[in-house]
Amino acid sequence: MSRCILTFPVAGETLVGTLDDALGTTGLLIVSGGNEVRAGAHRGMAMLAARLAKAGTPVFRYDRRGVGDSSGDNRGFRAAQDDLLAAAAAFRAAAPHVTRVVGFGNCDAATTLAWWGRDAGCDALVLANPWTVEAAQALPPRAAIKAHYLAQLRDPAAWKRIATRGLSLGKLIRGLSRVATREQPSDLAQRTLAAIAAWGTDATLVLARGDGTAIAYADAARHAGMTPHTVTIDTGSHSFARPGDAAALEAVIRQALSAP
Template identity: 60%
Template sequence: MNRLHLTFPCAGAALAGTLDMATATGTTGLLIVSGGNEVRAGAWAGQAQLAARLARHGVPVFRFDRRGVGDSEGANGGFRSSSDDLAAALAAFRKAAPQVRRVVAFGNCDAAAALLLHHAGLGIDALVLANPWTIDGEEAPAAMPAAAIRQRYLAKLRNPREVLRLLSGGVNLAKLFRGLRSAAAPAAAPSSLVDALRAGADAFAGPLTILLASGDRTAQLFEAAWPKDDARVQRIASASHSFSDDAAREWLFTRLLDVLD
């Protein structure tokens, strides 16, 4: 596996990128877009490890730091202002790996939102979106959404051990009643960002896959705001936002290979 570090231009700034490529390279490549202000290596170097593993399977993988993040120059305008960064990264990817004919883009959290907002005209062939960010502000609400609380309590009621705890007095009743009151709250109105994400999903002509760690709060907020019958959504019972536990890591890798193949 060869790892190439390079720079490329974007709106007057020099951005840093990394290309992982096996000796026998495939014609389908993966563009990894980092979420938040995370550098291209990812949380606990998870994106770097993922890229190396995919490269060993013959998949060229390109990662980059957007403007104002990590090793890249410029001002950090956040995911809403990353259209030029995405276009520049794709151009750099295609230049560095000219054999790539099909590009799959993968993003977690607000990187998933960025891809839905800005994919038009980029020539991306497929999207894999993990735990998409749906909040108009910079931070998720401290409380879980009512739909997620209802789902949690229904799961407990299906568990005989939890029912036995309730009947034997092993449950804090005050906390239980607070949770039930929250679960009964009406659903929040969709945010303007959710409307834009839905429009972006509807406008994308290629395959689109949504991956959710069902115990992650960002994923729960997404589920509360997204159509319940969307067959493109796949879930794993994990609370890891970055798919860092062993089961979630393997699940993510397999899902990506399914799309790349």
């Protein structure tokens, strides 16, 4: 295995990527979410790439325009199609022995891959906590707020606090009433759910059980009647940063990489 830094052009700008090369013919393309650099939260993606490459999987990750080492303006995930396509092409050019590509992304990077992964030549995807919430909507998402209040009502300790006036039952009821009305799914949610559905069995969903973004996605998918292959990791960390999270996430990715 070896690690190298390379650059490639997109719309007059220069993007920077990192290739952890190995001899395997199935490669992993990591797309960073939000404004996160290609090393990932707490260097999680850099360490993941090193472990996978050591086991024989080539891994490519990159900074989109305006993020990290790449030039240009950061226009968000909605404008990241050209960056993704160029990164996939750069990956294949730098590692021509790769014949199958699995894409992995968290949050809006998962949405990016769901929308344009086919165009980029990805054969399969691992999508963690897909972003389905419009920026104008209140955060945390309504589904996450509802889940919080329901968890309070199921918690014996919460009822004890109510009995001792440490927690207001009226507040719980008012909170639930504010989120009881079902909102219509946003255009973003509908587009993302349709894109994920189109991948069929080639997409694996990974959800952090207590994460608001994951809860919002799961709520939208449930109401849409979608049941894609989903693995839920028992964590509240959006970036899978708690003890045991990285190993659980890596196990899912390795399974997708080894699929025929």
